[in-house]
Amino acid sequence: MTYPSPNNPLHQYRAVDAYGAAASSDRMQLILRLLQGALDRISSARGHMQRREIGLKGEALGRAVRMIDGLRACLDHKNGGEIATNLAALYEYMTRRLTEGNLRNDPRALDEVADLLDEIRSGWEQVSTSPALRVVPPVDAGASRGIA
Numbered sequence: 001m002t003y004p005s006p007n008n009p010l011h012q013y014r015a016v017d018a019y020g021a022a023a024s025s026d027r028m029q030l031i032l033r034l035l036q037g038a039l040d041r042i043s044s045a046r047g048h049m050q051r052r053e054i055g056l057k058g059e060a061l062g063r064a065v066r067m068i069d070g071l072r073a074c075l076d077h078k079n080g081g082e083i084a085t086n087l088a089a090l091y092e093y094m095t096r097r098l099t100e101g102n103l104r105n106d107p108r109a110l111d112e113v114a115d116l117l118d119e120i121r122s123g124w125e126q127v128s129t130s131p132a133l134r135v136v137p138p139v140d141a142g143a144s145r146g147i148a
Contacts, residue, residue, distance in 0.1 A: 016041050019049040028128040031074055035121040042098070042114045047108055059111075061102045090116065 045060035067114045075084040094113045101109030 009114065017045055026036055027074065028124060032124055032128065033073065034067045034070045034074070035124065038064045038071075039117050039121070041067065042110050042117070045102075046110050049105055049107055049110070058102060061098050064113075065098055068094050068098075087120075090120075 041060045041064035041102075045057045045064065048057035048060060068091050072088055076087055077084045077088070080087075094116060097109045097113050100106065101113070
């Protein structure tokens with residue numbers, strides 16, 4: 001029998017949501033960790049690409065893609081509306097660009113995704129530190145699947 005890895009970002013998000021006790025700041029911190037983790041993996045992959053370490057490059061990009069998948073899983077399409085829809089499309093685009101960058105050994109594709117992730121991270125950091133912009137957790141913690 002296999003068990004889900006506790007290091008899997010999607011598993012971490014589901015565990016937080018399943019207990020229903022997570023405050024919105026915890027979810028924001030998870031999103032920020034996923035964003036930073038993806039950026040770190042892309043940076044690592046870029047170094048592996050320069051050193052022609054093909055296997056390690058693929059592993060790092062695979063982890064970055066899984067973190068982007070975790071970000072996609074955090075989207076709340078019901079309450080997030082157009083923002084959630086646009087982010088889902090952007091995350092899909094990032095995944096495609098990372099795959100292309102991996103197959104073509106194109107560091108520009110990796111840099112493009114890193115720039116996009118950095119911009120999103122900057123926005124989330126502003127939201128997480130500004131009380132006026134903070135998302136209020138729902139009264140019934142099970143009523144929402146995430147934040148936009």
